[in-house]
Structures are given as structure tokens and as C-alpha cells.
Amino acid sequence: MPLPSRAPLALVVTPTQRGVSDAELAQAMAAGEEWAIGEAWQRFAPLVLTTAERALGSKSDAEDLAQEVFLRLFRKVHTLRDPASLRSFVYSVAVRTLRSELRYRRLKAWLTFRGPESLPESSHTSPDLEARDLLKRLYSLLDRLSPRDRVVFTLRRAESMTVGEISATMGISVSTVKRSLAHASARLSRWIAGDPALAELLDRGLERRPE
Amino acid sequence: MTDSDRSEARLAQWAELWRGSVKQPAAAELERGLGGLRLRLLADGARPGLARRMVPLAAALVVALGVALFFVLRAPTGSRSRAPLAVAHVTGGKILEAGYLAELGGKGMELSFNEGSRFSLTPGTRGRLRTVTAEGARLALDHGTAALRITPSHERRWSVEAGPFVVSVTGTDFTVHWDPTSEELGVKLRQGRVAVSGPIVGDELVLRPGQNLRVNLAKRETVISEEPADQPSESSPAEPAPSAAAVATPHGAPSGSATAPGAASAGPGMRRWREALASGQWDRILADVERDGVDASLRTLSSDELFALADAARYRRRPELARSALLAQRERFPNAARSLDAVFLLGRVEELRADGKQRALRRYDEYLERAPNGTYAAEALGRRMILVKELEGRESARRVAVEYLTRFPKGSYAEAAHTLERAP
Numbered sequence: 001m002p003l004p005s006r007a008p009l010a011l012v013v014t015p016t017q018r019g020v021s022d023a024e025l026a027q028a029m030a031a032g033e034e035w036a037i038g039e040a041w042q043r044f045a046p047l048v049l050t051t052a053e054r055a056l057g058s059k060s061d062a063e064d065l066a067q068e069v070f071l072r073l074f075r076k077v078h079t080l081r082d083p084a085s086l087r088s089f090v091y092s093v094a095v096r097t098l099r100s101e102l103r104y105r106r107l108k109a110w111l112t113f114r115g116p117e118s119l120p121e122s123s124h125t126s127p128d129l130e131a132r133d134l135l136k137r138l139y140s141l142l143d144r145l146s147p148r149d150r151v152v153f154t155l156r157r158a159e160s161m162t163v164g165e166i167s168a169t170m171g172i173s174v175s176t177v178k179r180s181l182a183h184a185s186a187r188l189s190r191w192i193a194g195d196p197a198l199a200e201l202l203d204r205g206l207e208r209r210p211e
Numbered sequence: 212m213t214d215s216d217r218s219e220a221r222l223a224q225w226a227e228l229w230r231g232s233v234k235q236p237a238a239a240e241l242e243r244g245l246g247g248l249r250l251r252l253l254a255d256g257a258r259p260g261l262a263r264r265m266v267p268l269a270a271a272l273v274v275a276l277g278v279a280l281f282f283v284l285r286a287p288t289g290s291r292s293r294a295p296l297a298v299a300h301v302t303g304g305k306i307l308e309a310g311y312l313a314e315l316g317g318k319g320m321e322l323s324f325n326e327g328s329r330f331s332l333t334p335g336t337r338g339r340l341r342t343v344t345a346e347g348a349r350l351a352l353d354h355g356t357a358a359l360r361i362t363p364s365h366e367r368r369w370s371v372e373a374g375p376f377v378v379s380v381t382g383t384d385f386t387v388h389w390d391p392t393s394e395e396l397g398v399k400l401r402q403g404r405v406a407v408s409g410p411i412v413g414d415e416l417v418l419r420p421g422q423n424l425r426v427n428l429a430k431r432e433t434v435i436s437e438e439p440a441d442q443p444s445e446s447s448p449a450e451p452a453p454s455a456a457a458v459a460t461p462h463g464a465p466s467g468s469a470t471a472p473g474a475a476s477a478g479p480g481m482r483r484w485r486e487a488l489a490s491g492q493w494d495r496i497l498a499d500v501e502r503d504g505v506d507a508s509l510r511t512l513s514s515d516e517l518f519a520l521a522d523a524a525r526y527r528r529r530p531e532l533a534r535s536a537l538l539a540q541r542e543r544f545p546n547a548a549r550s551l552d553a554v555f556l557l558g559r560v561e562e563l564r565a566d567g568k569q570r571a572l573r574r575y576d577e578y579l580e581r582a583p584n585g586t587y588a589a590e591a592l593g594r595r596m597i598l599v600k601e602l603e604g605r606e607s608a609r610r611v612a613v614e615y616l617t618r619f620p621k622g623s624y625a626e627a628a629h630t631l632e633r634a635p
Contacts, residue, residue: 032601037252041245046236049244053233060311060339060351063244070248135232138225157226189218202221 026083029074041070044090051091054158055098055151057139065101069094088169095151095169102147134201141191148172149184156181239394239428242375246408247349250370250377296343296367299325304332310340324348327362328369341372346626356388356397363403366621376409376426385418394428416526433526484519493523497532505532509539514547521556530563554578555587558594572598589615593624596631605634 020028020039028036048069052062073093080089142150151170155161163181167174192199236244298306304320307313312332314320322330322340328348332338336355342348347367350357361369361383370379373389376396383403389396398407400418407416407424418424418435425434484496500508500520512520517540524533537553537560544550558574561567575591575598582588592615600608612628619625 037249038245041248042241045241045244049236049240050233054229060341063240063247064341066244067248067251071251074252131228131232134225135228138229157222158229160230185218185222189222192221193214193218199221202224 021084022086023083026077026080026086026089030078030080030083037074040073040090044087045070047087048090048094051094051159052098055154056101057135057142065094065097068101069097072097092169092171095155096171099147099151099170102150106147134198137195137198137201141188144191145184145187149180149187152177152180153184153188239375242409243372243377246375246377247370247372249408250368250379296348297325298340298343299323306340310342312338312340324362326364329360331358331360332356333358352387352389354389354391356386358386360384361403364621366625368626374409375428376407378405378407380405396424396426396428398424400424484516493527496520496523497527497529500532505535509535510543512536512539514540514544514549517543518549518553521553521560525556525560525563528563530560530567533560534564551578551582551585552587554581555585555591558591562594562598568598568602572602589619589622589624592618593622593627596624596628600631605631609634 022043025036025039025043029040045066048066049062052065052069053059056062056065069090073090076093077086077089080086142153145153148170152166155166155169156163161169163174163177167177170177172180192202300321300323302321302323303316303318304312304314306322312320312322314332314334314336317334319334319336320332322332324343330350333356336357337353338355338357339351339353340348341351347369349369350359350371352371352373357371359369359371359380361380363383368379370377371387372378373387373396374391374394376389378385378387378398380403383405384401385403385405386399386401387397388399396407396409398405398418400420400422402420404420405418407418407426409426416424423434423436425436426432484499496519508520509517517536521533521536521540524530524536534557537557540547540553541550541557554574555578558571558578561571561574564570572595575595578585578591579588579595585591592611596608596611596615599611609631612631615622615624615628616632622628
């Protein structure tokens with residue numbers, strides 16, 4: 001499985017005190033070594049937390065999701081055939097867990113006749129009130145996408161992953177990724193265009209961008 | 212610009228904003244998350260994961276979109292097989308989506324659970340009820356003071372996350388204060404037992420009734436002070452900086468409980484050490500011993516001083532010195548009541564040492580043989596179960612788990628024992 005290698009992911013590669021390789025760490029995790037818990041967390045949690053926060057729009061939800069990701073990781077790490085691919089494996093588990101969470105939320109919202117769980121408060125750090133409001137409104141549009149489309153769109157646009165990387169990480173074909181991406185982009189564009197205030201906010205941002 | 216170009220430009224603008232909207236997690240957040248993960252791994256198997264949560268949902272979809280399904284969905288997570296725990300009343304505020312606690316009226320907020328437990332938040336306190344499951348609840352305290360009165364039940368584990376710290380309890384009455392600005396944690400225990408884990412305090416610092424803990428991350432300072440247990444608890448949130456007056460060792464063992472000559476000393480040295488323990492200056496105790504010579508100190512220190520030295524060495528991750536102090540305690544005060552405590556603590560110290568698990572196992576066996584109903588019997592058997600699992604495998608550990616559940620069905624290791632017992 002190819003490594004997600006774009007800038008946002010590379011930023012989270014944390015130097016380790018132990019200096020063990022990913023392969024050694026994977027073996028230690030599978031063997032139930034106590035030190036491997038802290039090492040795996042320190043090494044991969046920033047990656048999982050930032051991706052989850054971007055995808056869900058909430059730091060607290062991202063923290064909960066990260067806990068679930070690592071629980072699954074420790075349960076499944078013994079199935080990893082190539083220990084050196086631990087980083088890809090972690091990312092794959094994270095994306096699958098994220099997708100499960102989004103499915104669960106959608107199903108729960110549908111069955112209880114409630115809207116998708118909205119953000120109680122924005123966790124985003126932008127000091128710009130307008131930008132925070134914009135993000136909040138955009139997350140509400142993301143809530144309307146199917147879980148698969150949302151994850152594909154997030155990985156492509158927010159995490160800058162290639163279509164091939166998304167395909168490998170999610171375990172779906174490249175053509176499915178492309179179709180999902182096109183579908184998500186078309187729907188989001190339509191919704192933005194249908195909301196003049198939102199479109200204006202985005203356009204105003206475009207005008208402020210340096211050429 | 213065509214419509215298509217315009218749409219793409221808007222999505223690109225969004226993506227740029229999106230990518231820059233999330234910061235890397237701070238070290239304190241990572242520490243807190245790691246603490247939570249360790250707790251959850253310990254109890255793994257008890258709480259259904261996301262995938263397992265999906266199973267009843269999917270099954271219910273296939274069967275019918277009936278009333279039963281709504282019960283399944285509305286039941287708190289993890290409540291499939293037990294009496295569910297639920298928030299029965301909320302006064303002074305409300306619970307928002309995702310468990311955020313919103314205070315209304317500025318007079319503080321109180322949450323009452325259906326089994327009698329109660330969380331009281333002082334005015335201005337911000338927090339979040341992260342999970343409520345059959346196994347207990349998790350409260351995240353962002354800022355302020357929460358007083359918790361937990362109905363004793365060894366079947367449930369409750370925890371409060373405060374910054375990078377995790378305070379875990381079974382049944383107790385205590386107050387937690389967290390100030391993220393000064394990075395100061397305060398825990399005031401009135402009844403029961405709590406364990407605090409996090410930076411400086413290590414994996415598990417156990418507090419006894421009447422003890423107050425204050426940890427200041429910025430100053431790297433830990434203070435344990437003591438006041439009489441079972442104080443009235445009404446509306447007395449923990450002040451973050453309890454005065455360090457009469458200070459007990461972190462064991463909380465009453466001084467004078469040892470019966471051998473010299474066991475209960477209160478000389479100038481011990482008074483100074485109590486102050487050192489109270490202010491978290493464990494290095495001072497270790498420096499005193501090194502200055503006077505370790506061997507000479509081990510021969511001359513009183514029983515209380517040896518326990519204080521063992522504590523300081525344990526907290527400073529010097530298991531060899533902690534072990535020597537506890538061995539000296541055993542040898543010099545063999546008839547003291549606390550000598551049995553030393554046997555159990557030797558087990559804990561052995562666990563800190565490289566390749567010490569077998570020796571730890573022997574210490575726990577010795578403790579259980581000599582004090583089958585002793586203060587630490589449940590914990591010794593629980594630790595024995597964990598070590599047997601690591602050293603001899605699940606099958607052997609399962610036998611210990613059965614014994615544990617027979618003797619301590621509501622003990623703090625019961626969840627782990629049930630998990631072992633049920634494992635294929």
C-alpha cells in the first residue's frame with residue numbers, strides 16, 4: 001500500500017526517542033510490549049488526530065475517534081503481513097474507522113429523524129470570525145454527503161492525497177474514487193451556488209488571495 | 212471565468228481554509244490521550260467499539276424499523292447486556308450534542324445519574340460528558356472545578372480527564388480542579404480511593420481519604436497534603452493549592468501503625484521528609500540518603516522513613532533503591548504491621564525493574580499467602596492475574612481470573628478477569 005506522502009501527512013512524522021523502526025514497533029505491538037503503546041501513540045496519534053479533526057470538524061470528536069482507531073489498531077496489528085508498512089496500516093485503520101463513524105452517525109440521524117450531529121462549537125483555530133463561520137457552514141454541507149463521498153473528498157482536498165493513495169487506503173478502486181470525488185464536488189458546488197451568502201463569502205476570500 | 216472554473220475556485224478556496232484550520236496536537240493533549248488509551252486498552256473488550264456498535268444497528272434494520280430499534284439506538288453505548296447507566300437529572304444547565312455541558316443561569320450545574328452518582332460543576336466550569344456506558348462515565352474537565360460523588364460499584368469505572376491527567380475511580384467522593392492556564396491540577400479526596408495518572412505523577416498515584424493532591428505542571432511540583440478524612444463535602448470544591456500541613460506518605464498509612472521499636476518515628480529527619488514529600492521534592496529525600504550513604508541510611512532510618520524513601524524512589528523511577536528500602540523495612544521491622552504492605556509494594560517495585568515480572572509474581576504470591584485477606588489482597592491477586600497472562604499466557608491467567616472473580620467479584624480487576632474468562 002503506498003504511503004500517503006503529501007505535505008500535511010509528512011508534517012506529523014515525529015522523531016522517536018527509542019529510534020525503533022516501524023517494523024520493530026509493529027512487532028512489539030503484536031507481542032503486547034508495554035512500551036509499544038506509548039511509542040505507537042506518540043508516533044501516529046498526531047497524524048490520526050489532525051486527519052480526524054479535519055474530517056469531523058471537532059477536536060473532541062477527533063480525540064474520541066483516535067482512541068477507537070488505536071484500540072482497533074492494537075486488536076488488528078497481528079494481522080499486518082508487512083510490519084514495515086505500519087504507517088499505511090494505521091492510516092488505513094483510521095480511514096475505515098472514520099467511515100464507520102460517519103455511517104453510524106448518518107444511520108442514527110436517519111432512524112431517529114434528527115439531523116446529522118452538528119458541531120456544538122467550532123474547534124477551529126482560525127482567529128478570523130468570518131473564516132470560522134465559513135468552515136462551520138461548509139461542514140454542514142459535508143454532513144449531507146454520503147460517508148464514502150465525504151471521506152474521499154476530505155482525503156483529496158484536505159489531506160492532499162492522490163487518487164491512487166485514496167484508493168489504496170480505502171480499499172476501493174481508482175475509478176470508484178474518481179466517481180465519488182466527482183459526485184461530491186458536483187454536489188458541493190451546487191449547494192454552494194445555491195447559497196448566495198456562502199458563495200459570496202468564498203468569493204470574497206478568492207478576491208483577497210494574492211495572484 | 213466559467214461556472215465550472217468558478218466552482219473549482221470556490222472548492223479550492225475552501226480546501227485552503229480547511230487545511231489551515233487544524234493545529235498539531237499539543238504535548239499535553241497527546242499525554243491526556245495516551246492516558247485515556249491505556250485505560251481503554253486495560254478495559255478492552257468491555258466497551259463495544261464502533262464496529263460492534265454497528266452490528267445491532269444493522270441487525271435491527273434488517274428485522275424492522277420498529278419500536279425495539281429505537282430502544283437499541285437510544286440506549287447508551289455499551290449497555291446491551293447490563294442495566295444501563297443514564298443521566299437522570301440535569302439542573303442548572305443542559306447537555307448539548309456530543310456531551311458538552313452548557314451552564315444556564317451562572318449558578319453551577321449538577322448531573323445526577325440513575326444509580327445515585329452525582330457530578331456538581333461550580334459556576335463557570337466547562338466540561339464534556341464524553342461517554343456514558345454500562346461500565347461508567349467519562350467526564351472531560353476543560354476548565355474549573357467538579358465535585359463527584361460516585362456510588363460505590365466495582366462493576367463500573369468512572370474517570371475524569373483534566374488536561375493531561377486522568378483520575379480514575381470506582382466508588383468515591385472527591386473534587387477535581389483543572390486550570391489549563393496555570394496547568395494546575397487539584398484533587399481532593401474525601402472518601403474511597405482514586406488513582407491519578409499523568410505527567411510527573413507517573414502511571415498511577417493512589418490517593419487515600421483525606422489526602423489532597425496538587426500538581427503544577429509548569430513548576431513540575433507535586434504536593435500531597437492531608438486533612439481528616441470524611442470531611443463534609445457539601446459545596447466545597449477543591450482549592451487548587453491545599454495547604455501542606457500534616458502530610459502523610461503517599462500510601463496514606465497512618466503513622467505509628469508499625470509496632471516495632473523505632474517504627475513510628477517523628478524525629479526532625481522525618482518531619483523534613485514529610486515536608487519534602489508534601490512539596491514533591493522527592494529528589495531532596497534521595498539526596499539526603501545519598502549524602503548520608505545509602506547503606507548507612509538503610510540501617511538507621513525508621514520504618515516511616517524507609518517507606519518515605521521507598522515512595523520517593525518509586526516516584527523517581529529508581530526501583531533498585533525503592534526495593535532496598537522495602538527490603539530493609541522487612542528485615543529490620545519484621546513484626547510491624549506494615550511489613551506486609553512492604554511485601555506487596557516490593558511486587559510493584561519489581562514490576563518497574565527490567566525482567567522483574569517473575570520476581571513480582573513471587574512477591575504477590577508471598578503476600579497472598581501471608582495476608583489472604585490483607586489490605587492489598589485484591590490488588591495483589593489482580594496484579595498476579597495480569598502477570599500470569601503476560602508470562603504464562605491466557606490459559607493460565609484464566610484460572611487466576613476465575614479465582615479472582617470468586618474472591619473479589621466486584622474488585623477493580625473484575626472487568627479484566629471477565630474479559631480473560633470470556634476469551635476463546
